[in-house]
Amino acid sequence: MKNIVLIGFMGTGKTTVGRRLALRLGLEFIDTDAEIERVAGKTIQDIFARHGLIRFRSEEALVIKRLSLQGGRVVATGGGAVLDSKNVDSLKKNGVLVRLTAPPEVIVQRVGKRRNRPLLNHGGALLETVQRLMREREEIYGQAADFTVDTGALSKDETVERIVSFLRKDVD
Numbered sequence: 001m002k003n004i005v006l007i008g009f010m011g012t013g014k015t016t017v018g019r020r021l022a023l024r025l026g027l028e029f030i031d032t033d034a035e036i037e038r039v040a041g042k043t044i045q046d047i048f049a050r051h052g053l054i055r056f057r058s059e060e061a062l063v064i065k066r067l068s069l070q071g072g073r074v075v076a077t078g079g080g081a082v083l084d085s086k087n088v089d090s091l092k093k094n095g096v097l098v099r100l101t102a103p104p105e106v107i108v109q110r111v112g113k114r115r116n117r118p119l120l121n122h123g124g125a126l127l128e129t130v131q132r133l134m135r136e137r138e139e140i141y142g143q144a145a146d147f148t149v150d151t152g153a154l155s156k157d158e159t160v161e162r163i164v165s166f167l168r169k170d171v172d
């Protein structure tokens with residue numbers, strides 16, 4: 001069985017929905033950010049602050065390469081994971097890629113509570129930063145995705161059920 005891989009922008013719900021989806025399907029859950037933190041023994045914020053973005057991306061690529069060797073799990077990626085086409089190739093070899101989206105205003109609400117995403121923490125206007133990054137990444141997410149769920153007006157469990165029905169159709 002392939003992995004079910006959640007991709008998409010920060011705050012679309014990859015980590016939260018991924019964990020629920022794994023429970024729902026009785027599969028193991030893995031979050032690439034949590035795995036990077038475990039391997040490095042540091043938080044994502046620390047890795048960015050001490051070593052920078054490029055080092056974070058290389059840790060992320062290593063984690064993705066390794067986890068793509070195994071199937072049958074739900075994988076939540078970090079929002080920038082698919083910016084590197086090598087990561088997309090690794091994830092696609094052994095996984096179906098489900099993209100989560102949400103409007104920028106919803107993203108701002110969701111990430112607003114906990115400012116633990118270094119790329120959104122530079123002190124500028126949050127909505128504008130989200131809109132700009134989203135525009136820059138839109139095409140890449142769209143090309144990588146096998147299926148897209150707009151989570152903007154959905155609860156977490158409704159999002160899970162959309163993914164489950166897509167997977168059922170995919171198997172038939």
Ligand SMILES: Nc1ncnc2c1ncn2[C@@H]1O[C@H](COP(=O)(O)OP(=O)(O)O)[C@@H](O)[C@H]1O
Binds near residue numbers: 010011
């Ligand atoms: N309908 C929804 N779907 C997914 N997440 C939601 C939803 N409504 C609120 N959230 C909240 O949005 C926040 C960001 O979710 P998270 O899973 O960390 O996103 P990501 O991993 O894509 O950055 C969490 O606090 C989550 O509980």
Ligand SMILES: O=C(O)C1=C[C@@H](OP(=O)(O)O)[C@@H](O)[C@H](O)C1
Binds near residue numbers: 008011033
């Ligand atoms: O979009 C990005 O470049 C990032 C998204 C984050 O993960 P989430 O999408 O789970 O917030 C995390 O990997 C890091 O802060 C970089």
Ligand SMILES: [Mg+2]
Binds near residue numbers: 033076077
């Ligand atoms: Mg996440």
